[in-house]
Amino acid sequence: MAGTTRLLVLGALRETGPVHGYDLRRELLSWGADEWANVAPGSIYNALKSLEKEELVEVVATDRQGARPERTTYRLTDAGEKEFQRLLRENLWDTRVPNHPLLVGLAFFPHLPADELAPAMRQRAEDLRARAESIRAGVRSILAGGPIPRHVAESYRFEAAQLDGEATWAAEFADRLENGDYQD
Known part of the structure; x- marks a missing residue:
């Protein structure tokens, strides 16, 4: 997973607090992150799963409403906060220009x-x-x-x-x- 996607998901989760993956995705899309951060909506779910495996986020609840799919609520761990801070500093200080097509x-x-x-x-x-x-x-x-x-x-x-x-x-x-x- 790209560092920008990790930073985006960790940072948004930090701002929203415990949140369902769907609501986090909706929040990021409302910000226009799919355009200015070039993050595909589906990659947000993949990022959450990867971050969970790395113990940077944790599942705090799962629930189901009616016949809808099960929804998982995530929150940032202490290790996730440290990774967020590291990525944020790295991102803001990095002056490399990305390749332009x-x-x-x-x-x-x-x-x-x-x-x-x-x-x-x-x-x-x-x-x-x-x-x-x-x-x-x-x-x-x-x-x-x-x-x-x-x-x-x-x-x-x-x-x-x-x-x-x-x-x-x-x-x-x-x-x-x-x-x-x-x-x-």
Whole structure:
């Protein structure tokens, strides 16, 4: 299980207290974690099972309501709190940039004509700016008192800033292509 998924599940469990796996999943999805943390909803259940095996979380109850499947309630253990603190510090101090899928395409961009690539980069910049603005609208909603905890707004702000930076680069790259910077 990826460190980010471990951190996300341990941290959310720490914030919510003892909780059913379904409710933890619902909480994280309400935060938008499936997008900004790239966590698939099903991986939350897998993480809980792995963390239980490692004794970082423990089962405190199981119950069944009617014909519904059995629901398990989890809580953080002392070892889970220590792992959460370790992962949190590691995550916030780590400055490595994750691999971006665009990097592979950039290694081969000279194999496309500049008059095709430049408009693609301009469109990319426009799309990225639109996504960033949509995310900023989400921040405004969070800060207006929506159901998402206020501190989660920083994850959204960070994502918007990354999109803005990439949009600026894409527009400048389009300028370089149009100026003939890569013509042989």
